[in-house]
Amino acid sequence: ESIYNASNLANLVLSSNNFTGQIRPDIFTSLFLLNSLVLDNNQFSGPVPETLFFKSQLNVLTLQGNNFVGFISNSICDAKEVSSKQLRLQSLTLDCEEVTCDSSCCEEGTECV
Numbered sequence: 715e716s717i718y719n720a721s722n723l724a725n726l727v728l729s730s731n732n733f734t735g736q737i738r739p740d741i742f743t744s745l746f747l748l749n750s751l752v753l754d755n756n757q758f759s760g761p762v763p764e765t766l767f768f769k770s771q772l773n774v775l776t777l778q779g780n781n782f783v784g785f786i787s788n789s790i791c792d793a794k795e796v797s798s799k800q801l802r803l804q805s806l807t808l809d810c811e812e813v814t815c816d817s818s819c820c821e822e823g824t825e826c827v
Contacts, residue, residue, distance in 0.1 A: 718744050725750040729776075736760030747771055755779035 718725075724747050734754040742748060742765060749771050758780040766775060 717741060720744075721746055723748060724750075724771075727752040728756065729753070730755040732757060737763050739763040739765050742766060750774040752776040753780065757781060759783065768820070 718741070719778070721744050723745050726745075726748065727750070731754050733753075735758065737753075742751070742763070751772065752774065753767065754776045756779070758777075760783065762777060764770070764821055781806050
């Protein structure tokens with residue numbers, strides 16, 4: 715609950731903490747200055763909240779090494795706020811008939827199931 719009140723937070727690194735469960739879509743909405751969100755090497759599951767891709771200050775989003783699954787809309791490719799060189803989505807299952815994922819959006823080798 716206290717993360718909702720951290721509106722001046724710029725960098726949040728939660729790497730390798732064995733966090734589990736789904737990420738609530740509203741959890742980062744009040745973090746207006748969030749520049750870097752590093753959630754790699756945990757055990758997060760479920761869909762990646764699409765709200766992450768529209769944070770105006772977000773430059774680094776690291777999600778690799780989790781168990782994210784589901785549908786990612788084409789908005790990920792249109793999220794100009796996130797540099798494609800810094801966006802790493804690994805261990806991600808995509809609905810490939812619904813998602814256009816070119817090399818500028820997804821890392822080469824991302825598996826579509």
